[in-house]
Every structure is written in C-alpha cells, then in structure tokens.
Amino acid sequence: MTAIKHALQRDLFTPNDERLLGVVHVAKTGKKKKSSFLCASVTTEHPVEVYITKIKKQDKGDLYKRQKKWHLRELKMVDGKDSKKDSTDFDLLFDKNFKWFASSVSEKHTFLSCLWKLCRRYLPRLNKPTFKNVPESLMEVSVSGSESQRTSGSGPGTDGFPTEENYQVLTSKEETDLERMLSECENAISDAEAFASNMSKDLSVLDGENISSIMGSEAQVNQLMSLLDNALDEVTAVETRLDGYNDMVQSISGQMGQMKNQESFIQITNKNHTMLLQELDKLVLQLDLSKGHIKALNEGDLRVDSGIEACSSAAEALQHAMQVELHPGVYQLVAVREQQKMFEDLRQKFAKRLYHFLYDVFMKQGNEQAAGGLARQANNLKLPKHFPYHRDLLPYKQLVLWLKVADKTKYQQLCGIYTQSLCKLYSREITEFMTNAKQRFIEKELSSSIKNLSGSSQSLSKQHKKLLGGSTQSLNVKSMGKKLKKLGSSKKHGGLAVSRESLAASDFELSDREKFSSTFREVLNELEPTCQDEEDFLTRFFHLNIETADTLMPGGSDDEEDDTEQGAARRKQYQEVQVVKDIRPTDKIWRMMTEIFTVVEPQLLGLVAFGEKLDPLNSLNMLVVIGDRVAKARQDNDGSFLAKMLGNSLIEVKRNFDNFMNHKITVVQEAHLSKNKKCGILPFVTDFEDFAELAESIFKDSHRRNDLDKAYKGLIKAVFDAIERLAMESYKTPREVVLFENYHNLHDFLARLKIVGLEQERKEAKTKYNDNLQNYVSSLMGRPLEKLSNFFEGVEQVMEGGVRAEEVSFQLKFSKQELRKCIKEYTGKDVKKGLEALYHKITKHTSDNENRLQRVVWQYMQDEFLRQYKHFEDLINKCYPGSGMKLEFTIQDVLQYFTDIALSQEK
Incomplete structure (x- = not known):
C-alpha cells in the first residue's frame, strides 16, 4: 500500500498541488472487485481545501485515473456498519449513499481515522458529518493526538498533519535585526562556537548594565512607593464618605416603595373600571335590538318591497344579536337572560309568520299558473315560462336564508310544500307538452290513412276521436296501429293496415323522419331551459349551495335558571351558528328537482318509445340528439338534473338502437x-x-x-x-x-x-x-377454340418432354397437315357465332339493370380470348416457322366481333 500511495502522490496529487493523507483499496458492495481507491487529500496552498477522490486503475499499464471527486464539506455521514465487530464494509453519504468494502479492516480503520481528523481540523462545528458505528478508539486517538500537538509546540505531528496553531511568523523588524546581526558576525556560519561565545559575552555586558540601571533608580522607586501610600489614604476617605451617604438614603427608600405600590393600586383600579365600562357598553350594544326592527318582525308587511326589506334587515339584526359570543359568566345576569328570551320569542313568531306567508304564496301562484298556462299553450309546442313566478319570489330569498338558519324544521317543510305544489303544475304542463308533440305525427298518419278510406265525415270523426282514445295521456303508437287496422278491415276496398314495419319501410317517408328529429330537438330545447331555470331558482331561493349548522336551539323556561355546566354549554351552543360556506350542489338539489320533475323521465322515455314504434330508424336521430347533449354536458362538467335524465334516456335509446341493428342483422341472416x-x-x-x-x-x-x-x-x-x-x-x-x-x-x-x-x-x-x-x-370462357386448344396442349406436352420446338412438326400427330385441319374448322363466322352465344349467357346470368357490369364482363372475356389467340400464334411461329400458316381470323377481326356483339345487344 505504501508503494501505491507513493505512486498516487507522484502521478495524480503532486501535479495538482495536493498532499495525499489517506488511501484505502475498496470495491462496491454486490459487484465484482475492481482496482479502485478512495483517497483523502489536502491542498498545499492557503486556504486549505480537503477532497475525497475515487481513483480507478486503468486496464492497460499501471496508470491511474480520477473517476469522481467530492469536497469534504459534501460528506454528510460516515457509517462504519459495526463498531464492535471487525468488518470491512462502510458507507459514505454524499448526495446519495455509496456502499464500499475495504481490502482489509486495518485499511478501513486507518482511512476512517484520517477522515475524522480532517473533519475535526478543517470543518466548522455545524457542518461536520455524523460518524456512525465507528470504534471510539479511533476517534479518541485522534483527539488525544491533536491535543498533544497543540501543547508540544510547532512542527508537524507524528501523523503527518501540520500543527499550525504554535507557528509564529517573524515580523519584518525581527527579520531585519536578525540579518544585521548575522552580517556583523562574519564567522556566524563558519564558526558557530565562536559566534556563541561572542553572544554570551554581549549578554553578560547587557545584564550588568541592566543591574546598574536598576540600582541607580532606587530613589525614584522610593518616591513612587510614597505616592502609592498617599493614594490609598485618599481612597479610604472617599469610601468612608460614601458609607455615610448610603445610610442617609436607606431611610428614604422605604417611603418611596410605599408610594410606588399605592400608585400601582390606583392605576389597576382605574383600568378595571374602564374595562368594565367598555364591556358593559359592548354588551348593551351587542344585545340591543332597535324598536324599528322589533316592529318590523312583529308587524312588517311582507307583500310590499319596503316591508320585505325592513323584515330582512330586522331578521339579520336579530340573527347577529343571537350570535354574539359572551363570556359564560355573563349568562348569570338576569338582564342578559331576559334579553335572550325576548330574542327567542321574536325568532319563533317571525319564523312562523314567514312560513305561513310563503305557504300561501306558493299555493296561490301555483294555482294561477296551472289555470292559465296550459290554456295559453294548448296548440303550441312550447312550455309555459315561469320567469314571472321566480321574479316575484326572489325578493324573499334573504328571508329564506334566515329561516334556514333560524328554524330548519320550518325551512324543510317549506321546501316540501314548494316541491308538492310545483310537481302538480309541471306534471300537467309537461304531459300536455309531450302529448302535443306526439299529436303532430298522429294527425299526419290519420290524415294519410283517412284519404284511403270511404265513408261519411261523421264516421271518420268518430274514428278520429276513437284513435285519440278520449284522453291525450293514454296516447301511444301501438293503439294507433291496432285501431287503424280495424278501420281498414271494415272497408274491403283500398283498406289500410298500418304496422311497425310498414311505417318504417314505406308509409313513413324521409321528410317525416326529419320532422320527428326536428320535433324531438324542439322538445329538448324546451325542457332544457325549463329545468335549468327551475334548478337555478331553487339554488338561489332556497340557498341549496349553502350549508348551515342546525344550532339555533329553541328557548325554554328551564334554561332561565339553569346555572349548571350543562346549561352553560347549551347557552353556548345557542350562540354558535356555523358560518355559511359554499358547497357543491348535489344531494339537496337532486332531491328537490326529482320531486318536482317526477314526470320528466317517464315522459322522455315515453317519447323515445313513441318515436321507436313510429319508425325504428328514429332511434338513430334520437341517439345522435341525446348523445351530443350528454357529451356536451360531460365536457362542460354540467351536473344538472336534465343532463342526468338525458343520460337515463340515452341508455334506453342505445338499447333501441342495438335492438334495431340486431333485427337488421337477423333479417340479413334469414x-x-x-x-x-x-x-x-x-x-x-x-x-x-x-x-x-x-x-x-x-x-x-x-x-x-x-x-x-x-x-x-x-x-x-x-x-x-x-x-x-x-x-x-x-x-x-x-x-x-x-x-x-x-x-x-x-x-x-x-x-x-x-x-x-x-x-x-x-x-x-x-x-x-x-x-x-x-x-x-x-369458367364461362373455357376454351372457345377447343380443338385448337387440345392440339396446342399436346404440342406443349411434347416440348416439355424434351422435343425441340422446330422438331415438333416432324411428329405425325402434330404435323403441319393436322394443324391445317384444325385451323380450317374455325372460321371467322363460327367464332362470331360462338361469341354471340357467350354474350347471351352473360346477359342471362347478370342482372337486367347491370349493363355497365355486363360491359366489364364482356371486356374481361375479350381480353381472355385475345390472350388465347396470341398464345396460339406464338406456338405456330415457334414450332412451325416458315410454314405461312395462321388462323383464318385476325386480332382486328376478333375486336370487331366483340364490338359488334356488344352494340347489337345494347340496341
């Protein structure tokens, strides 16, 4: 390892002005061993930088290459894996965790100890990495070593780290003096002993001069000591005077403390009185309800705009007064209890009066719409507009919101009354509207059917009334078909029998389908704004997109004298009203819309069934119309009531469409x-x-x-x-x-x-x-020149057997005389006659209205005949060269035959 360290220092670190301090031979965990080294190095220039470098040995030669380099401050954690057992595994955490294992335990410990020293010496305390599962002995040795170096003096330590704490650089003056002294002593370098002896003599002379100087200044020292004694006497006198002053002040401090405490008590009393007055003012203002508001709640006229506005303001003021948050102890005041009881009575009385008023309004306006709306729209495909009705009710929406918070029971009852009243109204209007839509087509079918029947106008009128069934609500296509069949069977001549298939196949024309599609769109165009307007009105008027907590507790005499914790909790709940918040209109709106428009889905499904029975092809139009509307609603994230109803109708239309297609497939299969x-x-x-x-x-x-x-x-x-x-x-x-x-x-x-x-x-x-x-x-063309075809097939077989083409004529069976006999049997007249018979077969086989296709077939026939003709000519020229034999008709003759036959047949 020493040799490797020396080589790394020489080849990689010395050129970069770095000194290598630690190295370990490592490999990544879970991979094959490779010659990789982790090195710790420092720069030789100030400021010192410390790096950890991964070095890889190249495959060829003993060259090394830097693979990755980290700064020491990037190191976040050192994990030795196991501090109690010898293990070669260790982890270094930089931007990600690197797992290595060393070649030996000693190398691992040496490298981790080196990292510890470098972190301790060169990193701030806050940026030092965490050493985990590292033996304490390694870190203790490092600490003790560094401490000993700091106390032993300057110079590098035993571990190779420089001790920079005790090194002191010479000043410029010291350097100048040292140089002057060395220059004066010429033998300072050549004769060190003589230089030392001279220096000792000079030192003795200086010591003697210093002693003489000290002895000469004895008088001055005595004078200094005398001055110091005088100064001490003055200090003692000042301290005595200060002690007297202190005794005098001590008697006054007690009196000043009493005055300070009395002033603080006065300030606290004034502050308490001020806070009490403020609290009382606040309580009176918060629990106060003006006489005008009380009068409006008791006697306000809800029929006029001014009365509605006054009642709304009074109800809002009452709600704010009842929502005031008070300290629990305030509820023990009799005046507060009486005021809260008065608020509760006002709330109950006004909620009851508002409920009865709106009840009468709902019933009255619903009956008025029911009486006039249908009569006005009886002959038009239009639904009555409820805009005036909504316009008259919207001024009361703030009062309805107050009722929703103040008395949720009456609010829910009011919602139920509105839905019941409007359900009857919309049921009549939509049923009549759908009946008018169906009647458009029934009258058309009756008029076309009655034209084919004979009889008096009186009997036809009776049949018409019978067809309509006396009630528009029982109208359907199946009964129409049965009655028309009965009507047609009573008249034998020119009778009419209407069935589903006949309507789809003949009687129901394309214009009728377009008319049904247009009518169906009109129906949806009328239903959509009607349902949407009603949904918007419900959301705004009944505040269905606002949720409140049912926290307004009805008052009672039992709570007046209830001073227990339960009573205080109930009074607190009495004051707490959840702040309104916007929510997604879902269940509540769906429930009210469903209760109001109970007739919409059955009527839509009835119209779908009517159109399907009238003409199965109507299911195509309905699928497109409803499908596009549902797709648009999904794209716009529209969760309206009508979109859901259309989705249910779309399922039925899709089922009808599938049944229609299955029926068509069955017809084809059968x-x-x-x-x-x-x-x-x-x-x-x-x-x-x-x-x-x-x-x-x-x-x-x-x-x-x-x-x-x-x-x-x-x-x-x-x-x-x-x-x-x-x-x-x-x-x-x-x-x-x-x-x-x-x-x-x-x-x-x-x-x-x-x-x-x-x-x-x-x-x-x-x-x-x-x-x-x-x-x-x-197959039809076959071989029109059969003998020639047989003759040349034999020729081809002989050639395939190895006979050369020019030698075929020497075969007795295929001699020139035999070929002439075959050629003479097929004159131009015979060929044309055969082609005419062939064209007659084509005409007989193909459809009468497919002349264009017959020409195509005839053209194919011509190409096939010409192909055979050219094949025969090629064989004659190849096998009978110079004989001068050829067919008795040419290609031009053949083309003329085909053209003449086609023109003659077309005429």
Missing part, C-alpha cells in the same frame, strides 16, 4: 332466394346501402360515431356472410355472378361514401369482386 328468379343485387345489400346513406347523414360530426361504426361492423359481416351463403344456394344464377355483382355494388358504394371504419371491408369487397369476376370469366 334472407332466402326465390327459386324462379335471377339473383341479381340482393335486397339486403340495397337495404344496407340505404341504411348507411341515412346513417351517415344523421351521424355526421356526432359524438356517437363509435356506436355507428360498431353497428356497421356487425351488419356488414352479416351481409358478407349472407352473400356467400346465398351464392351457394342460387339456382338460376352462377355462384360467381352473385358474388361479383353484389361485391362490386358494395365496393362502389363504400368507395363513394368513404366510411373510415369500413375501409378494410371496402378492400375486402374489391378483392372478392375481382377474384370472382376472374373465376367467372375463366
């Missing part, structure tokens, strides 16, 4: 083909396209787009499966024709609408369309 007709475009394919066009127009930019995309996935999968199934069951039309016609139709439709969620299905439809079209062309 679809069958007619055995006597060509297949063509399957009905459910056309139905899917109609549905998708309608859905895309409805769900454009809607928050419920995901619901439609999920529905698309299930429906188009059922469509694909049904196309494959029905193609296998087709009797009149080949399977490939059924597939490529319907997939072609679906692909064109999806490409036109560009539905992102069905992009994969569009690609799949295109692939299936191309594959089945190619299969159909290949």
Whole structure:
C-alpha cells in the first residue's frame, strides 16, 4: 500500500498541488472487485481545501485515473456498519449513499481515522458529518493526538498533519535585526562556537548594565512607593464618605416603595373600571335590538318591497344579536337572560309568520299558473315560462336564508310544500307538452290513412276521436296501429293496415323522419331551459349551495335558571351558528328537482318509445340528439338534473338502437332466394346501402360515431356472410355472378361514401369482386377454340418432354397437315357465332339493370380470348416457322366481333 500511495502522490496529487493523507483499496458492495481507491487529500496552498477522490486503475499499464471527486464539506455521514465487530464494509453519504468494502479492516480503520481528523481540523462545528458505528478508539486517538500537538509546540505531528496553531511568523523588524546581526558576525556560519561565545559575552555586558540601571533608580522607586501610600489614604476617605451617604438614603427608600405600590393600586383600579365600562357598553350594544326592527318582525308587511326589506334587515339584526359570543359568566345576569328570551320569542313568531306567508304564496301562484298556462299553450309546442313566478319570489330569498338558519324544521317543510305544489303544475304542463308533440305525427298518419278510406265525415270523426282514445295521456303508437287496422278491415276496398314495419319501410317517408328529429330537438330545447331555470331558482331561493349548522336551539323556561355546566354549554351552543360556506350542489338539489320533475323521465322515455314504434330508424336521430347533449354536458362538467335524465334516456335509446341493428342483422341472416328468379343485387345489400346513406347523414360530426361504426361492423359481416351463403344456394344464377355483382355494388358504394371504419371491408369487397369476376370469366370462357386448344396442349406436352420446338412438326400427330385441319374448322363466322352465344349467357346470368357490369364482363372475356389467340400464334411461329400458316381470323377481326356483339345487344 505504501508503494501505491507513493505512486498516487507522484502521478495524480503532486501535479495538482495536493498532499495525499489517506488511501484505502475498496470495491462496491454486490459487484465484482475492481482496482479502485478512495483517497483523502489536502491542498498545499492557503486556504486549505480537503477532497475525497475515487481513483480507478486503468486496464492497460499501471496508470491511474480520477473517476469522481467530492469536497469534504459534501460528506454528510460516515457509517462504519459495526463498531464492535471487525468488518470491512462502510458507507459514505454524499448526495446519495455509496456502499464500499475495504481490502482489509486495518485499511478501513486507518482511512476512517484520517477522515475524522480532517473533519475535526478543517470543518466548522455545524457542518461536520455524523460518524456512525465507528470504534471510539479511533476517534479518541485522534483527539488525544491533536491535543498533544497543540501543547508540544510547532512542527508537524507524528501523523503527518501540520500543527499550525504554535507557528509564529517573524515580523519584518525581527527579520531585519536578525540579518544585521548575522552580517556583523562574519564567522556566524563558519564558526558557530565562536559566534556563541561572542553572544554570551554581549549578554553578560547587557545584564550588568541592566543591574546598574536598576540600582541607580532606587530613589525614584522610593518616591513612587510614597505616592502609592498617599493614594490609598485618599481612597479610604472617599469610601468612608460614601458609607455615610448610603445610610442617609436607606431611610428614604422605604417611603418611596410605599408610594410606588399605592400608585400601582390606583392605576389597576382605574383600568378595571374602564374595562368594565367598555364591556358593559359592548354588551348593551351587542344585545340591543332597535324598536324599528322589533316592529318590523312583529308587524312588517311582507307583500310590499319596503316591508320585505325592513323584515330582512330586522331578521339579520336579530340573527347577529343571537350570535354574539359572551363570556359564560355573563349568562348569570338576569338582564342578559331576559334579553335572550325576548330574542327567542321574536325568532319563533317571525319564523312562523314567514312560513305561513310563503305557504300561501306558493299555493296561490301555483294555482294561477296551472289555470292559465296550459290554456295559453294548448296548440303550441312550447312550455309555459315561469320567469314571472321566480321574479316575484326572489325578493324573499334573504328571508329564506334566515329561516334556514333560524328554524330548519320550518325551512324543510317549506321546501316540501314548494316541491308538492310545483310537481302538480309541471306534471300537467309537461304531459300536455309531450302529448302535443306526439299529436303532430298522429294527425299526419290519420290524415294519410283517412284519404284511403270511404265513408261519411261523421264516421271518420268518430274514428278520429276513437284513435285519440278520449284522453291525450293514454296516447301511444301501438293503439294507433291496432285501431287503424280495424278501420281498414271494415272497408274491403283500398283498406289500410298500418304496422311497425310498414311505417318504417314505406308509409313513413324521409321528410317525416326529419320532422320527428326536428320535433324531438324542439322538445329538448324546451325542457332544457325549463329545468335549468327551475334548478337555478331553487339554488338561489332556497340557498341549496349553502350549508348551515342546525344550532339555533329553541328557548325554554328551564334554561332561565339553569346555572349548571350543562346549561352553560347549551347557552353556548345557542350562540354558535356555523358560518355559511359554499358547497357543491348535489344531494339537496337532486332531491328537490326529482320531486318536482317526477314526470320528466317517464315522459322522455315515453317519447323515445313513441318515436321507436313510429319508425325504428328514429332511434338513430334520437341517439345522435341525446348523445351530443350528454357529451356536451360531460365536457362542460354540467351536473344538472336534465343532463342526468338525458343520460337515463340515452341508455334506453342505445338499447333501441342495438335492438334495431340486431333485427337488421337477423333479417340479413334469414334472407332466402326465390327459386324462379335471377339473383341479381340482393335486397339486403340495397337495404344496407340505404341504411348507411341515412346513417351517415344523421351521424355526421356526432359524438356517437363509435356506436355507428360498431353497428356497421356487425351488419356488414352479416351481409358478407349472407352473400356467400346465398351464392351457394342460387339456382338460376352462377355462384360467381352473385358474388361479383353484389361485391362490386358494395365496393362502389363504400368507395363513394368513404366510411373510415369500413375501409378494410371496402378492400375486402374489391378483392372478392375481382377474384370472382376472374373465376367467372375463366369458367364461362373455357376454351372457345377447343380443338385448337387440345392440339396446342399436346404440342406443349411434347416440348416439355424434351422435343425441340422446330422438331415438333416432324411428329405425325402434330404435323403441319393436322394443324391445317384444325385451323380450317374455325372460321371467322363460327367464332362470331360462338361469341354471340357467350354474350347471351352473360346477359342471362347478370342482372337486367347491370349493363355497365355486363360491359366489364364482356371486356374481361375479350381480353381472355385475345390472350388465347396470341398464345396460339406464338406456338405456330415457334414450332412451325416458315410454314405461312395462321388462323383464318385476325386480332382486328376478333375486336370487331366483340364490338359488334356488344352494340347489337345494347340496341
């Protein structure tokens, strides 16, 4: 270790003007051992800086490299792990904890002792790190060593640390004198003994001169001693005089103390009298209620604005007077008890009078609205506005807040009376409003149905009344359908039978759906402000966003003479009213809104069911309308009553939408083909396209787009499966024709609408369309020049057997004469006749309204025929070169045949 220390000092520390004091060979806990060293060093220049450095030995050679460096003041804790057992593990805590183990226990102890000394010498007391689990012997040795150095003098200690406490630097004058003395003595350096002898002689001469000087000044010393004796005599005289003064003052101090105590007592008495007067003034002012306030509470007119304002001010003053915090001992005063009893009587009387007044107001205004509101709005799709009603009640909101604090029982009763009165009113208004909305469509259906029936106007009027059922509240689409069926069955000619499917399929037109969607939006547009206005009014008028403690205790005669601790506690509770604070309007508002608008959710669900029975496709519009409103409410963090009601209705609409989609999927899955007709475009394919066009127009930019995309996935999968199934069951039309016609139709439709969620299905439809079209062309085309095809297949087989192309003509079976025979059998006229028969088959297989697709198939046929033609020509040129043989019709002839056949069929 000595050699390593020397090498580290030479290579790393000496170039940086540092002196290495301690080093230990370490490795990190839990890792493989590496040649790493922890070193403690100090700088050689002032001010001294102390560092702890981690040094790593490089892999090549005996070179060392600084890896990390910390200042000693960054060290927070030294943990020796175990102070009783020998252990090589220790921790140093800097910005994080570093765990090491030394190569030996002695190296660890030496290094920790070095750190202790450095911290003690160079760090302030407040910044010294904590040494934990370090043997005390190491720290004791360090302390004793440092103390001995401080007492032994200057010079470095045995441990290598400099002792700077006893070192004194020579002054400039001392340095000058020393240099002058050395210059005068030429032999000071060469002959030290002679120099010492001269110095001794000079010292003896100086001592003699000093003694002579002292002996010569004896007279002066005697004179000084005499002066000192005189000074002592003067001091003694002054002390005697001071003692006399002290005896004189002592007699006066007692009298002054008595005067001081008497003045302090007078000041305390005056202060107590002042505080008592202030407390009495405060008590009188706080417990005082003016005669005007008392008169307003007893007789104030609550019907006029001035009376309402006077009562509000008086109630607030009464509340403040009853909330005054008094010392418990004050309650023993009879006047205070009487005043509190008067306040309690006023509170009870005014709370009762306010309760009865508002009760009458609620009942009266509710009845007036019920009498006039419905009559005015009977023929319009509008809900009556309650703004005048709210405007008349809002001036009383401060009194309602006082009642909420003063008498919570009457406050809750008042809330119940309001909800009962308004519940009946809103039930009538909303029921009539919903009935008017439904009646719009029923009258339209009746008018369209009655046109198809014959009979007198009197009988039709009776049927109309019968259809409405005499009561608008029992109105529903199912009864309308049954009654219309009865009405149609009584007239055999031109009878009308209305059912759910017929309404959705034919009788209920697109404009009717748009009208229902518009009406549905109008309904929500009317309900939303009505519910929101009422909710805002409830929050403001009944202060539902303010919570108070029910601490106003009713007074009683038993409390007047109750001087016990329980009585004092009750009186204190009587004065304590919790400070109002804003809270989130949740349970209380929900409860009152639910009690008032009990009819909203059933009527909304009834309207949803009405629209679904009127036309199942209405569930799409309702899903979008309600879904967007609910999404907006969630985005705005709107916890209103109507938002919750719409959320419940959205669940029902989503269920209807899912049932509708499941019904469409079931219809597709149960679809069958007619055995006597060509297949063509399957009905459910056309139905899917109609549905998708309608859905895309409805769900454009809607928050419920995901619901439609999920529905698309299930429906188009059922469509694909049904196309494959029905193609296998087709009797009149080949399977490939059924597939490529319907997939072609679906692909064109999806490409036109560009539905992102069905992009994969569009690609799949295109692939299936191309594959089945190619299969159909290949199977139908087959080999139109069959003998030539057989002949050249034999030629290809011979060539594959190893015969060269130019030697094929030497084969007897494939000679030039045999080829001429085959060519002569296929004239241009025969080819054209065969192509006409082929086109007739295409027309027979494909749909009548798919002329464009027929042209596509015919083009594929033409390409396939030309491919075979060119293949035959290539084989003739390759195997029969120079023979001059060729088919009796050219490519131009073939193109003309196909064009003429297509034009003739179109005409």
